[in-house]
Amino acid sequence: MTRHSLSLLLRNEPGALARIVVLFSSRGVEVESLSLAPAERGDLSRLDVVVGLQQGRTVVQLIKQLGRVVDVKNVVDGTHDEALELGA
Amino acid sequence: MDTTGAGALIKALEDVGCEVIFGMPGGAILPAYDPLFDSKIRHVLVRHEQGAGHAAQGYAQATGRVGVCMATSGPGATNLVTPLADAYMDSVPIVAITGQVARSMIGTDAFQEADIRSITLPITKHSFQVHDPADIPRVIAEAFTLASSGRPGPVLVDLPKDVLATATTYTPPKITTPSRPVLSPVQIRNAAQLIGSSKRPVFYVGGGVIRSGAAQELRKLAEKTGIPVVTTLMARGAFPDSHPLHLGMPGMHGTVPAVAALQRADLLIALGTRFDDRVTGLLPEFAPHAAVIHADIDPAEISKNRKADVGIVGDCRDVMAALSAVITRKTDLTDWWNYLGGLLTTYPLGYDWPADGMLAPQYVIERISKLAGPEAIYTAGVGQHQMWAAQYVKYERPGSFINSGGAGTMGFAVPAAMGAQAGAPDRTVWAIDGDGCFQMTNQELATCAAEGIPIKVAIINNGNLGMVRQWQTLFYEGRYSNTRLGTHQRHPDFVKLADALGCVGLRCESQSEVDGVVLEAMAVHDRPVVVDFVVGQDAQVWPMVAAGTGNDEIMAARGIRPLFDEVE
Ligand SMILES: Cc1ncc(C[n+]2csc(CCOP(=O)(O)OP(=O)(O)O)c2C)c(N)n1
Numbered sequence A: 001m002t003r004h005s006l007s008l009l010l011r012n013e014p015g016a017l018a019r020i021v022v023l024f025s026s027r028g029v030e031v032e033s034l035s036l037a038p039a040e041r042g043d044l045s046r047l048d049v050v051v052g053l054q055q056g057r058t059v060v061q062l063i064k065q066l067g068r069v070v071d072v073k074n075v076v077d078g079t080h081d082e083a084l085e086l087g088a
Numbered sequence B: 001m002d003t004t005g006a007g008a009l010i011k012a013l014e015d016v017g018c019e020v021i022f023g024m025p026g027g028a029i030l031p032a033y034d035p036l037f038d039s040k041i042r043h044v045l046v047r048h049e050q051g052a053g054h055a056a057q058g059y060a061q062a063t064g065r066v067g068v069c070m071a072t073s074g075p076g077a078t079n080l081v082t083p084l085a086d087a088y089m090d091s092v093p094i095v096a097i098t099g100q101v102a103r104s105m106i107g108t109d110a111f112q113e114a115d116i117r118s119i120t121l122p123i124t125k126h127s128f129q130v131h132d133p134a135d136i137p138r139v140i141a142e143a144f145t146l147a148s149s150g151r152p153g154p155v156l157v158d159l160p161k162d163v164l165a166t167a168t169t170y171t172p173p174k175i176t177t178p179s180r181p182v183l184s185p186v187q188i189r190n191a192a193q194l195i196g197s198s199k200r201p202v203f204y205v206g207g208g209v210i211r212s213g214a215a216q217e218l219r220k221l222a223e224k225t226g227i228p229v230v231t232t233l234m235a236r237g238a239f240p241d242s243h244p245l246h247l248g249m250p251g252m253h254g255t256v257p258a259v260a261a262l263q264r265a266d267l268l269i270a271l272g273t274r275f276d277d278r279v280t281g282l283l284p285e286f287a288p289h290a291a292v293i294h295a296d297i298d299p300a301e302i303s304k305n306r307k308a309d310v311g312i313v314g315d316c317r318d319v320m321a322a323l324s325a326v327i328t329r330k331t332d333l334t335d336w337w338n339y340l341g342g343l344l345t346t347y348p349l350g351y352d353w354p355a356d357g358m359l360a361p362q363y364v365i366e367r368i369s370k371l372a373g374p375e376a377i378y379t380a381g382v383g384q385h386q387m388w389a390a391q392y393v394k395y396e397r398p399g400s401f402i403n404s405g406g407a408g409t410m411g412f413a414v415p416a417a418m419g420a421q422a423g424a425p426d427r428t429v430w431a432i433d434g435d436g437c438f439q440m441t442n443q444e445l446a447t448c449a450a451e452g453i454p455i456k457v458a459i460i461n462n463g464n465l466g467m468v469r470q471w472q473t474l475f476y477e478g479r480y481s482n483t484r485l486g487t488h489q490r491h492p493d494f495v496k497l498a499d500a501l502g503c504v505g506l507r508c509e510s511q512s513e514v515d516g517v518v519l520e521a522m523a524v525h526d527r528p529v530v531v532d533f534v535v536g537q538d539a540q541v542w543p544m545v546a547a548g549t550g551n552d553e554i555m556a557a558r559g560i561r562p563l564f565d566e567v568e
């Protein structure tokens, strides 16, 4: 099990948080802590989460899977500064 | 205020180019059915919403457009779950429109309330629940764009009944075409270099090549380089079966040459494919000597199962065009082709006739392919007949084989054929189905009969859940627990059932009758046709890589392991 802290910017759309949480549970990602707060921009929220990954699963892979979620604006890996910048 | 939410929905669907909806009305979605009554959009009234979903998938894959299905709230919506999961696995662009209870009732366990958005979260690309009727046109346009762009997939639009009923003003949606990923020139150059220096390269082609409409580019690139091609279950038809560079399908029931090409390759050029476990076999033993170029529109697929040496995020069509532009010369692949050519000669696909004198299922499918030809569309259920349809129909063009690959959904064939036929009325559509699968969704034949959708269904009636029985033969000492269907005892009688559903029902039990019956079925144009092909119960699908083993252990037939023996 490896540990990573990720920081996501989400659009404030209904179901956005649910989609992220379901992605974690579908992909066997353990959530150690999770906090959601309004971001500087009013239409966005910041989600800070510490996750545990099973052996053989990489954080890069998880970041890309999070990047597929339509309401995710960007994802930053706080542990390694691995970042996925998405379009507007 | 010139319309209602429902009016805006139908108008928006017209504006985004929807020509057919497969669905069933009910309380919550009822407002939408009123303006639909006057619309130029065709509505096909299904007998079960699962049929609507698979029909939308069949339509999408036959036409390359977005398929649309519609259902009411609660059970109507939950009946769409299987097709949504199926479309998610196979990256099929569909939009599902569901009714929902009124906004004030959401969350109160109201009559026919189901939280379909939450239920489908892990199996949809995205979903919407609309709370303002003025948003409906924009949401419909976005749903279509999301479903069809990037890696295609299912999108759900959930519409509360009161939103559909509320007055609003229609604003035509802005239809956007999202830009495709820009290719990295460095990665293209790296890929071209690897291709240029490889001695044993192979194009490992997946369904993404069909989704991106890249069959032409693939052919060009393959012919330019002389590199062999394998097409996965989802890519059958992406490259002509008649082409001398084609080695067939890889995977659990792939050809020996195709599997050998992957195992012995020094370079895999993986295009729009996801290294599925049914292709790789035991992952650590997959293609052990190969470097990997992996091109996919979905960055999350690259290096997911197998690390890519060169990863290219992009549309397959763009990737192949870019590669064609920089690759200037053919590498000498004589030794490689000598090896593969030997396997092609020694291990062609083949089958034995059943010892009990019954009809060989593979022969039936081979003859249908011969008589209906490559311009027809073929769908399949899931099981042995599906694998034989992948092996023994000769595909020459993309979109001609429509099946449930990732999910493996029994019951897919009939409704998918219905959708394909609705989208391609001038083509012959054959559903190659199993006697088990057929019993899951054959009610849609009543839909086909009523709607004038004249599909042909070939039931490969082996009396059993044949694929499961095959595993029981091979891995459970022939203990046939719960796999006999009674279909050889005519439970049900498929000919009578076909007749009752408003179709022509035919039966065929011997080799000499096959061509005649197929031609008879093809001569019917005003109704669906069902042919009950009664075949032996012991035919097996070969070659086979047993689950949990490495591809080197591929058996051409029981006990014959050509690659394994080669190593020793
Ligand atoms: C909905 C569903 N239930 C169960 C299965 C498991 N399964 C896979 S193949 C198969 C047998 C299918 O029987 P039939 O349609 O007669 O096809 P055959 O293998 O005999 O050609 C079963 C039960 C499945 N794939 N899908």
Ligand SMILES: [Mg+2]
Binding pocket: B383, B434, B435, B436, B460, B461, B462, B463, B464, B465, B466, B467
């Ligand atoms: Mg069967």
